[in-house]
Amino acid sequence: MNAEFADFDSMLAILAGDGGKSPGRFVCFAPFQDPNGEEAATFVGEEGTLADAFGILVRVVDELVAENEDRSVDAFREAMTEEAPTYAKAFAAIHSRPELLFAGAMLNFNAGTYDLSDTPEEAAADYYVGLLLQEFEGAKHVFVASAAPPHQDAAFAIMQIIQEGSGPLSSSERELAEAAATGDLNAIAHALKSGARVSAADERGMSALHHAVANRKGAAVTALLEAGADASLGDSSGNSPIFAAVERKLVGPYLKKLRGKGHIKIISDLIRAGASLDDTNLQGETLADIAPEVEESLEQIVEEE
Secondary structure: OOOOOOOOEEEHHHOOOOOOOOEEEEEEEEEEOOOOOOEEEEEEEEEEEEEHHHHHHHHHHHHHHHHOOOOOOHHHHHHHHHHHHHHHHHOOOOOOOHHHHHHHOOOOOOOOOEOOOOOOOHHHOOOHHHHHHHHOOEEEEEEEEEEEEOOOEEEEEEEEOOOOOOOOOOOHHHHHHHHHHHOOOHHHHHHOOOOOOOEEEOOOOHHHHHHHHHHHHHHHHHHHHHHHOOOOOOOOOOOOOOEEEOOOOOOOOOOOOOOOOHHHHHHHHHHHHOOOOOOOOOOOOOOOHHHHHHHHHHHHHHHHH
């Protein structure tokens, strides 16, 4: 069931326990500081209802601001009401301190100045989380609160997965993806024997081959290609396996440079299996743009084929 987009009013209702209970698949993002000190939105969890997804974001905010907020629940609610008297009734319906802290954060309390999107279109155009739609096939934003510079480099978001990349993954197909990520050849063989589709893709368009490439598991890549994995899967959406890499615990088209002879061999094997040097990532870059030092050798492989 498709969830309605949650603006500030409906968010408050959900925090008070009214709404957001319909089943679905909801993925959550929250502020994250990378090693370079730059803020961004990163995946923090998945839940089966919108209300539970908000619960993930509530816990994130609670961890971020609770230590710096020593007011009682009543005192905090009173301060929120003074700031936004229009929502006094809604604030009164929220009894949990973490939920109040989250509502306060969205009202410019404790966590900076946020712009809450009112429509899916506004969310899709957001500075930070708009591109998330390109990473999750068949998804839509259902909540976005973002703070672009100069206020704060951070964003909260919830997206609902509407349809899977190539159909819901079976248990054997999830086993296949996990085995590919770890390079477990016996588990790969078992998953395929159990009926796993070798090129089945998850809700983000990631196949087992993407997982194997991203984790630099050369033997797993070879096994999957020999089993018929599509080396060009996702090339039309900037998600070709040649760009697969791990970033913030997610597999995606995040390749920034080739790392060693083993990685180069994996890319060479993908090209021999049908991946194109003309494929581009989400930024429109080809493999030659990312790794110009190996362009000539990779082009030679294409000529030999």
